[in-house]
Amino acid sequence: MSAWDLAGCLSASSVLKGDIEAGRAAHAYLFAGPAGTIKRALADVFMRALHCESDRDRPCGVCPSCRRHLAGEHPDVHVLEAVKSAIGVDEVRSLLAAISVRPLTSDKHLVLLPQAGKLTPQAQNALLKTLEEPTGDVVFILLADSPRELLPTVNSRVRLVRFVLPTVKETEDALVKSGMETGRARLLSRLSGGDMDLARRMDADKEYWALRERVKRALAELSGPASSAPCARLLKDDKDGALPILEDAARDAMVYPDDPDAVKSLDMASVIEQYAPLGQTFLEGVMSLKMRVSSNVSWVNALECLFMDISGGKTLWQP
Ligand SMILES: [Zn+2]
Structure with a gap:
């Protein structure tokens, strides 16, 4: 099972895997879809793949860069979480200062905003200039429930990847792929309504x-x-x-x-x-x-x- 084989939203997974294999990653992405989809999990896989040093099957999971990612210690990964109810302009300016220097151990900074919908309009405008004039050594990944949570000007500067809830059958297939017996996978995917996390909790x-x-x-x-x-x-x-x-x-x-x-x-x-x-x-x-x-x-x-x-x-x- 490869790191890309997460349950749910196979279309988003194949779009991002395709960008990695073709070496054509955009400078900014918006992963949009409801809670319960695998936006964050796939963002982690995508970031590992962007930094991976292997020349095939990225992310390999074993190169020094993949290991730094898996340990949560990659110096060129910047995650801006919402500490309060909103992410303000000062937090965005600090982030932009951090990525204004050259990456330390790789060729690019990766910036993850797991709750981009919490960026205030002023914070989004502060980000906009960087999104409009990409420097080539940074990739932004914004996660939100819907593109409507962000200003149209931000939407027009990002590659939109839509996430949908997995079907019951997709969850069943993913559970089988992860090594579960077919009958058990079918039962759990149906009882959980296709919710992979719930299926795993029920299983245990x-x-x-x-x-x-x-x-x-x-x-x-x-x-x-x-x-x-x-x-x-x-x-x-x-x-x-x-x-x-x-x-x-x-x-x-x-x-x-x-x-x-x-x-x-x-x-x-x-x-x-x-x-x-x-x-x-x-x-x-x-x-x-x-x-x-x-x-x-x-x-x-x-x-x-x-x-x-x-x-x-x-x-x-x-x-
Ligand atoms: Zn690797």
């Missing part, structure tokens, strides 16, 4: 998987109204965690008859199949469960009502 969370097993067991053991109470007690301590899992399972049961491939809860396939004929009732029951819990009905009692509804009984409780 043993309690979460134990809870999914308890929900699965409660649903599987539900065999009629009489079993509602004991099955509800299986989840008595799981109010916050079990609700979203039950909601996913109910939605899956609803979509299963028309589109079995759209199911998210692949680890509960047998349960989803079991409840498919009751999909609508199951989902309405989960919605009622949420409402009851928010109106202070005890979790176990409200859960028992749901289990009554989906096991052939009839709840007497009315909202």
Whole structure:
């Protein structure tokens, strides 16, 4: 797996890799896209590649320059973070002073502004002159949620690279590429909605998987109204965690008859199949469960009502 193979926004990744391979890096970039995309991670890879001393497969990860980057110690990298709510003109002037001298260990300064949207208009104007008259030994990388966060004059001087959220399939492929077993990667990418960070956190969370097993067991053991109470007690301590899992399972049961491939809860396939004929009732029951819990009905009692509804009984409780 190369450093460029990050989950999400393959188009941005290939644009930047293409610029490196063709040796035609622009003097200023704007990476624009919502939170949850890989702007910062890809900026780090791109900066390593710009400084890399290897003559192929940049960034190589092993040359002295790559090692300085990976250790966070490259003297020609300048990161201007927003310490306060805005980045003002004085901070930009200090930055410009720092890059007015020759780079120390490479042929160019790299300037990263991770929250470029926080530059005040005056700070953007201070930056503009340098963007308009590139010196050839500096590359600027500005990150923002949208190009609209920056002045039109700044936008016209930067190469815009758009970032979009990865699809579920792209995240699945990236997890497989990173060495994960295919079934696990498919399950995690679907449960996380394609959010790579969330997928990795879920993967490592043993309690979460134990809870999914308890929900699965409660649903599987539900065999009629009489079993509602004991099955509800299986989840008595799981109010916050079990609700979203039950909601996913109910939605899956609803979509299963028309589109079995759209199911998210692949680890509960047998349960989803079991409840498919009751999909609508199951989902309405989960919605009622949420409402009851928010109106202070005890979790176990409200859960028992749901289990009554989906096991052939009839709840007497009315909202
Ligand atoms: Zn290198």
